[in-house]
Amino acid sequence: MILDRMITVVGAHAEGEVGRVITRGVLPPKGATMFERMQTLEREGAWLRNMLLFDPRGSVNTAVNLITPPAHPDADIGMIVMESDYFVPMSGSNLICTVTVALETGIVPMQGKDTLVRVDTAAGLVEVTADCSGGKCRRVTFRNVPSFVMHRDRMVEVPGLGPICTDVAYGGMIYCIVDADSVGVTLARSEARDLVGLGERIKAAAAEQLPSIHPENPDIHTINQVEFAGPVQIIDGVKTSKNAVVVSPGRLDRCPCGTGTSARMALLHARGALAVGEPFRHLSILDTVFDCRIVGTAEAGGMPAVVTEIAGCAWLTGISQYGVDPDDPFPEGYRLSDTWFR
Numbered sequence: 001m002i003l004d005r006m007i008t009v010v011g012a013h014a015e016g017e018v019g020r021v022i023t024r025g026v027l028p029p030k031g032a033t034m035f036e037r038m039q040t041l042e043r044e045g046a047w048l049r050n051m052l053l054f055d056p057r058g059s060v061n062t063a064v065n066l067i068t069p070p071a072h073p074d075a076d077i078g079m080i081v082m083e084s085d086y087f088v089p090m091s092g093s094n095l096i097c098t099v100t101v102a103l104e105t106g107i108v109p110m111q112g113k114d115t116l117v118r119v120d121t122a123a124g125l126v127e128v129t130a131d132c133s134g135g136k137c138r139r140v141t142f143r144n145v146p147s148f149v150m151h152r153d154r155m156v157e158v159p160g161l162g163p164i165c166t167d168v169a170y171g172g173m174i175y176c177i178v179d180a181d182s183v184g185v186t187l188a189r190s191e192a193r194d195l196v197g198l199g200e201r202i203k204a205a206a207a208e209q210l211p212s213i214h215p216e217n218p219d220i221h222t223i224n225q226v227e228f229a230g231p232v233q234i235i236d237g238v239k240t241s242k243n244a245v246v247v248s249p250g251r252l253d254r255c256p257c258g259t260g261t262s263a264r265m266a267l268l269h270a271r272g273a274l275a276v277g278e279p280f281r282h283l284s285i286l287d288t289v290f291d292c293r294i295v296g297t298a299e300a301g302g303m304p305a306v307v308t309e310i311a312g313c314a315w316l317t318g319i320s321q322y323g324v325d326p327d328d329p330f331p332e333g334y335r336l337s338d339t340w341f342r
Contacts, residue, residue: 003323009052009064010105011317012097015288016254018062019097019314020052023105028068028078035089035217037068038080038122042087047332049082054333057322060084060251060340063091065098067107075120076108084340085248086224089123090172092258092290092310096140099128100314103137110137121145123172123220139313144258146298146305147171147266150212158205166202168212170300171262171308173224175245176206180228187230187242187285192252195285196341199226199246215301224248227260230283232273239274240281250341255312256282256290262308265294269306276306288312 007025011018029045031037041048051057052064068078079098081091099117102108108117110132117128124145131139151168156176158164167177183198185191207223214220230242245253245260253260261282268274280292291311298305324331 003325005051006321006323007052009320009322010101011320012101012314013317014093014096014255014314015290015312016284016286017093018254019091019094020062020064021098021101022052022064022066023101023107026066029080031071033071034078034080034120035122035219037071037078038087038089039219041066041080049087050332051324052322053082053084054335056330057333060249061254063094065094067098067102070120072118072120072125075118075125077102077117078120080122083247086222088173088224089220090121090126090145090259092142092144092172092261093253093255093312095119095121095126095128095142095258096312096314099130099140100137101316103130103132104135104316110135121172137314139311141309141311142258143295144262144308144310145172146300147262147308148300148303148305149267149270150174151210152267152270154210156202156206156209158202160201164202166206166210167267168206168210168223169263169267170214170220171264171266172259174212174214174220174222175225175227175260175263176203176210176223177227177229177264177267178202180230180244183228185228187228187244189285192285195228195244195252196246196250199228200248200250200341202226203246203248215303225260227257227264229264232268235281238279238281240283242283242285242287244285249335252285254284254286255288256284258290258310258312261290261292261310265292265308266306269294270304
């Protein structure tokens with residue numbers, strides 16, 4: 001067997017969402033901060049994302065994370081998130097997968113029920129508490145970077161749909177949030193394909209009509225995803241809601257989506273519908289759960305923001321080594337619209 005670029009990847013999923021983690025075979029990109037390192041990898045190492053995410057080695061339903069030494073002096077590890085269309089500043093499900101892999105493979109030592117792991121992300125420092133016992137990371141709780149609303153109750157003209165009311169909020173990525181009832185969807189599994197097509201159309205229109213720039217980092221300026229938000233109900237005394245996030249270029253997030261949940265909680269708080277300290281339970285299209293709350297208020301570039309806490313679980317699925325045969329005609333893979341939507 002002759003393979004170039006031998007890379008070790010540990011498979012994992014967080015509440016159904018696949019987040020593979022590179023643990024060996026890739027040098028850390030250059031940069032003074034994790035955001036600069038992410039930009040370097042995107043500019044000079046996009047082959048890595050393409051090789052591991054695109055067919056024939058990857059799939060549309062996969063994200064890949066690179067563990068690096070941290071840039072922040074208080075962090076234990078650094079993390080760079082690679083999705084199909086974007087290198088994104090932060091992802092909750094990928095963070096849960098990455099921390100679980102780091103603990104269960106010994107990259108970070110386990111220290112019992114309240115193992116503290118500080119993760120340096122391109123969005124900022126994220127503090128994680130992991131419940132560890134018996135050699136397993138059983139649950140991960142993280143405090144996200146400040147989340148805030150960028151646009152409220154804005155009308156977007158969507159070709160073929162007409163005007164729809166949207167909100168835009170940041171939770172580590174920028175989300176266009178749409179009330180599910182307002183566009184006639186129930187967030188049932190049977191709607192998955194229709195949700196993808198609808199979400200991609202809304203995202204394209206919102207990105208053009210609602211410029212959204214992070215007040216502290218102008219390089220964060222893209223509406224990454226559309227989040228369809230179901231109604232909030234009281235179940236067992238806890239405010240609970242289902243959601244479905246469309247991940248470009250055309251699939252649904254299988255988990256409740258950590259950064260999308262943070263964006264949703266920021267919007268609910270701005271509307272007076274979720275108080276600091278109040279429990280919030282967010283469900284995915286698979287009915288998997290993140291247990292959440294707002295732990296405090298903050299500011300981001302002078303804008304009112306909230307600090308959210310999100311808890312969920314990840315499970316390891318295997319260990320693989322990837323490489324490229326020197327004669328392989330697809331060293332960086334390919335995409336076809338039968339599964340990649342576009």
